[in-house]
Amino acid sequence: xxxxxxxxxxxxxxxxxxxxxxxxxxxxxxxxxxxxxxxxxxxxxxxxxxxxxxxxxxxxxxxxxxxxxxxxxxxxxxxxxxxxxxxxxxxxxxxxxxxxxxxxxxxxxxxxxxxxxxxxxxxxxxxxxxxxxxxxxxxxxxxxxxxxxxxxxxxxxxxxxxxxxxxxxxxxxxxxxxxxxxxxxxxxxxxxxxxxxxxxxxxxxxxxxxxxxxxxxxxxxxxxxxxxxxxxxxxxxxxxxxxxxxxxxxxxxxxxxxxxxxxxxxxxxxxxxxxxxxxxxxxxxxxxxxxxxxxxxxxxxxxxxxxxxxxxxxxxxxxxxxxxxxxxxxxxxxxxxxxxxxxxxxxxxxxxxxxxxxxxxxxxxxxxxxxxxxxxxxxxxxxxxxxxxxxxxxxxxxxxxxxxxxxxxxxxxxxxxxxxxxxxxxxxxxxxxxxxxxxxxxxxxxxx
Amino acid sequence: xxxxxxxxxxxxxxxxxxxxxxxxxxxxxxxxxxxxxxxxxxxxxxxxxxxxxxxxxxxxxxxxxxxxxxxxxxxxxxxxxxxxxxxxxxxxxxxxxxxxxxxxxxxxxxxxxxxxxxxxxxxxxxxxxxxxxxxxxxxxxxxxxxxxxxxxxxxxxxxxxxxxxxxxxxxxxxxxxxxxxxxxxxxxxxxxxxxxxxxxxxxxxxxxxxxxxxxxxxxxxxxxxxxxxxxxxxx
Numbered sequence: 001x002x003x004x005x006x007x008x009x010x011x012x013x014x015x016x017x018x019x020x021x022x023x024x025x026x027x028x029x030x031x032x033x034x035x036x037x038x039x040x041x042x043x044x045x046x047x048x049x050x051x052x053x054x055x056x057x058x059x060x061x062x063x064x065x066x067x068x069x070x071x072x073x074x075x076x077x078x079x080x081x082x083x084x085x086x087x088x089x090x091x092x093x094x095x096x097x098x099x100x101x102x103x104x105x106x107x108x109x110x111x112x113x114x115x116x117x118x119x120x121x122x123x124x125x126x127x128x129x130x131x132x133x134x135x136x137x138x139x140x141x142x143x144x145x146x147x148x149x150x151x152x153x154x155x156x157x158x159x160x161x162x163x164x165x166x167x168x169x170x171x172x173x174x175x176x177x178x179x180x181x182x183x184x185x186x187x188x189x190x191x192x193x194x195x196x197x198x199x200x201x202x203x204x205x206x207x208x209x210x211x212x213x214x215x216x217x218x219x220x221x222x223x224x225x226x227x228x229x230x231x232x233x234x235x236x237x238x239x240x241x242x243x244x245x246x247x248x249x250x251x252x253x254x255x256x257x258x259x260x261x262x263x264x265x266x267x268x269x270x271x272x273x274x275x276x277x278x279x280x281x282x283x284x285x286x287x288x289x290x291x292x293x294x295x296x297x298x299x300x301x302x303x304x305x306x307x308x309x310x311x312x313x314x315x316x317x318x319x320x321x322x323x324x325x326x327x328x329x330x331x332x333x334x335x336x337x338x339x340x341x342x343x344x345x346x347x348x349x350x351x352x353x354x355x356x357x358x359x360x361x362x363x364x365x366x367x368x369x370x371x372x373x374x375x376x377x378x379x380x381x382x383x384x385x386x387x388x389x390x391x392x393x394x395x396x397x398x399x400x401x402x403x404x405x406x407x408x409x410x411x412x413x414x415x416x417x418x419x420x421x422x423x424x425x426x427x428x429x430x431x432x433x434x435x436x437x438x439x440x441x442x443x444x445x446x447x448x
Numbered sequence: 449x450x451x452x453x454x455x456x457x458x459x460x461x462x463x464x465x466x467x468x469x470x471x472x473x474x475x476x477x478x479x480x481x482x483x484x485x486x487x488x489x490x491x492x493x494x495x496x497x498x499x500x501x502x503x504x505x506x507x508x509x510x511x512x513x514x515x516x517x518x519x520x521x522x523x524x525x526x527x528x529x530x531x532x533x534x535x536x537x538x539x540x541x542x543x544x545x546x547x548x549x550x551x552x553x554x555x556x557x558x559x560x561x562x563x564x565x566x567x568x569x570x571x572x573x574x575x576x577x578x579x580x581x582x583x584x585x586x587x588x589x590x591x592x593x594x595x596x597x598x599x600x601x602x603x604x605x606x607x608x609x610x611x612x613x614x615x616x617x618x619x620x621x622x623x624x625x626x627x628x629x630x631x632x633x634x635x636x637x638x639x640x641x642x643x644x645x646x647x648x649x650x651x652x653x654x655x656x657x658x659x660x661x662x663x664x665x666x667x668x669x670x671x672x673x674x675x676x677x678x679x680x681x682x683x
Contacts, residue, residue: 037590038551039568044489046562048553108551108566108591115531115550125548131530133552220558221524221663366557370660371515373498374562376489 004257004404005162006170011256012404019397026390029383030105038108040383047366047378052106053216055388057358058241059099060140060213061234062351065242066092067147068206069274071199080270082417083262083409087253088246089151090408094398095245096144098391103136105387132215139212143205150198153191156181157412210238217361223300224293224365233285237354240278240324244350247271249399251344253408262409265340272343275350276332283325303368303375312377313364316356323353451607451617452540453598454640454668455627456650457514461634464512468495471629472516475599477585479571492565494596495626514635516626517542517563517596518659518667525555525564533593540640540668541598549592556593560663564595598637599624619645640668 004012033040043050066088073081104113116137118126127134160181163174181187214234217225247268254263290309293301308317327349331342363378402408472478472495481490495516502509523542526534533549536542556564570590573581581587584601588594606622619638627635638647647670650656656670 037569038566039485039490039590042488043553043566043568045491045565046489046556048556048566103552106552108549108553108593109589110550112550115548125532127530128527128532130527131554132528133530133554137530216554220528220554221560221665222557369562370560370663371498371562373496373500373515 005407006166008404012400015396015400019393019400022393023390023397026387026393029386029390033105033383033387034110038106040381042379042381042384044376044378046369046374046376047363049106049362049366050378051359051380051384051388052102054355054359054362055391056099056102056106057213057234057362058355059095059102059391060210061238061241061354061358062245063092063095063099063143063147063242064206064210064235064238065095065246066090067143067150067202068092068239069242069246071150071202071206074195074199075203079417080267082413083259084246084250084267084271085413086151086154086406086410087250087408088242089147090399090402091242091245091249092147093144093151094395094402096140096147097398098394100140100144101391103133132212132219135212136216139205139209143202143209146198146202146205150195150202153194153198154410154413155406156191157183158407158410161411162407207235210235217365222365222369223298224304225361227289229285229289233289236278236281236285237357240275240282241351241354243271243275243278244347244354247275247343247347248351251340253403254340257403257408259409262414268340268343269338272332272338272346275328275343275346276338279325279328279332279350286321286325300368300370303372304364307364307368308360313360316360320353320356320360323349324357325353327353450538450540450641451603451639452641452668453519453603454638454647454651454670455519455598456636456647456653456656456670456672458632458634458636458672459511459513460673461632462497462512462514463632464497464499464510465631466497467629467631468514468626468635469493469497471625472596474580475582475585475625476597477571477581477587478594479567480573480577485568490568492567492594494563494565494594513659513671514626515561515563515659516669517598518561518665518669519596519598521666521668522664524558524560524665528554528558530554539603541600541603542595543600544593544595544597546586546588546592546594551591551593553593560660560665561667564593567592567594616642619647 041051066085070081070085070088074085104110107113116127116134127137129135155177156179159174159178160183163171163178166174211231211234214230218227218230220226250263250267250271253259290305293305307313328346331337331346334342367377368375472493473480476494478492478494481492485491495514498513498515500511500513502511519540519542521540523534523536526536526542529535529549530552531548531550533545534542534555535545551566553566556562556566567588567590571587582601584605602622602624606617610617617639619642623637624635627633627637636647636650638645640648640651642648650672651670653670653672655672655674657673657675658667659669659671661667
């Protein structure tokens with residue numbers, strides 16, 4: 001499992017080069033936008049928010065892959081989670097970093113974004129705490145801090161393992177990353193309780209983050225934004241797209257790093273079932289949202305409703321329904337197609353569908369606000385599309401880099417799992433001391 | 449007593465000539481955009497004349513409605529601004545501090561009336577319009593929101609002049625550029641806190657209504673029009 005850390009293949013450099021080129025082009029597009037102004041994007045009166053905010057919501061949604069899922073699986077002590085957790089937690093951290101970029105890219109004057117920080121300035125002005133954007137700022141920063149900790153904590157023993165196996169510069173680098181880990185019982189106990197605390201703490205944070213993202217929309221009195229369902233609807237959608245991203249990442253890693261013996265069909269099957277559940281839940285939310293709007297028949301909302309149902313946005317809407325509902329249910333409710341390929345195909349559909357869902361939330365409502373005179377249709381420009389493509393490339397780039405530098409499967413957790421599955425008689429299977437002994441990466445004498 | 453500036457617009461008097469739009473551009477240094485940019489939704493008109501058509505050709509009636517910032521008492525744009533660029537000032541105006549705006553454009557989304565405009569590019573004026581900028585009004589840079597201010601520079605000047613004489617601003621002595629330019633005097637501006645001002649009397653007229661009043665923003669502009677149920681009366 002630590003082979004990719006020790007050896008570098010040609011494929012790694014190929015991915016770095018390809019993804020790096022796209023990211024560089026995206027950076028160029030952003031520089032172009034910074035120089036000339038937001039006008040180089042397709043944003044207009046009245047569609048002042050469009051593709052950037054779509055991607056913001058989308059990536060924050062993807063970020064619910066990890067921390068939330070791995071925290072739940074950790075808390076319910078699902079044994080099969082062990083090879084999956086780190087794959088998921090990394091998605092969270094990188095997706096959050098990418099997602100949090102978008103509100104800044106989207107600003108008219110991004111060089112002043114620091115005014116959202118509550119810092120003591122001589123003008124004695126704080127951010128406006130009544131604004132959902134200020135809530136966003138705190139929610140996302142809390143979640144990012146929490147998920148980075150959640151990712152880093154269980155990496156410490158694996159850093160120690162590499163430190164003990166490596167020579168030269170790697171030994172030095174990983175030695176300092178291991179923070180003096182020696183694998184003592186005390187250290188294991190502390191790690192276990194820290195992970196337990198983080199798993200419990202991260203759950204409400206993750207739920208609140210996407211609820212607050214939904215508040216950006218539902219707090220404003222805009223047709224089909226101003227809805228009480230948005231909080232849970234966004235959280236469900238986020239977990240939905242997060243699981244899909246996790247399945248895709250697992251399949252890619254399994255192929256690229258030859259992890260067939262760790263990432264088993266069982267893992268895809270279980271995540272596939274979760275995806276199926278979320279697909280049904282998502283469909284339930286959309287049905288609720290649409291039915292109440294249609295039945296209520298309020299004319300401002302109906303303009304948006306018909307634009308998405310059978311107007312200019314209808315192709316996106318029906319593609320979304322097929323990708324998010326029809327396809328996953330068809331593939332995943334059938335045990336014969338709930339295999340690795342079936343799960344990956346359904347997940348790709350869900351990622352596309354969830355992106356369209358975010359787009360359909362952000363854009364049509366602004367195009368059809370209350371005064372018919374001010375209706376207008378948004379079309380993206382190449383600059384926006386380039387920046388969007390660059391963020392997907394950035395995800396691949398960061399992910400490949402991470403999988404290269406850190407064992408993508410938590411080695412000590414796998415060892416602990418082996419031990420739990422084959423307990424010796426008379427001893428509690430979950431005894432942390434025994435797990436510690438079994439998974440100990442180094443003898444105390446060898447360290448430092 | 450504090451001022452509370454308000455407006456009444458008589459849409460029965462409006463001819464749709466758009467003199468108010470031109471006057472507003474000239475007074476407030478509002479940039480002009482190319483035809484191509486205008487077709488992409490980048491035109492900035494702090495006041496616009498909305499046209500609504502009734503009936504089918506050739507029997508068509510056109511209704512004009514000048515729409516500008518309604519200076520709402522319960523303004524949706526103000527709460528959502530994360531930097532207090534949009535805020536309520538002591539005269540009840542929805543003030544916009546350009547230098548404080550970072551361009552989240554949230555205010556424009558929250559605004560029910562779509563009367564907020566964004567500087568998608570740095571401002572430009574075709575020659576020789578660049579020589580007639582109003583020195584009392586700041587020019588806005590790329591990336592900030594702007595909107596109708598009720599000609600706050602004129603309000604400031606009138607208040608200062610009145611204060612120097614220890615008086616209050618007399619009704620009718622102060623008007624924004626749109627009201628001044630209107631050939632049919634369809635636009636009336638004044639202090640709603642002064643019960644004898646023309647605008648305060650028009651605000652309670654039975655011909656009056658507020659734009660999208662049911663959405664609860666409490667706009668300070670009253671639109672006057674003959675209502676169907678007034679057929680017998682002569683207001």
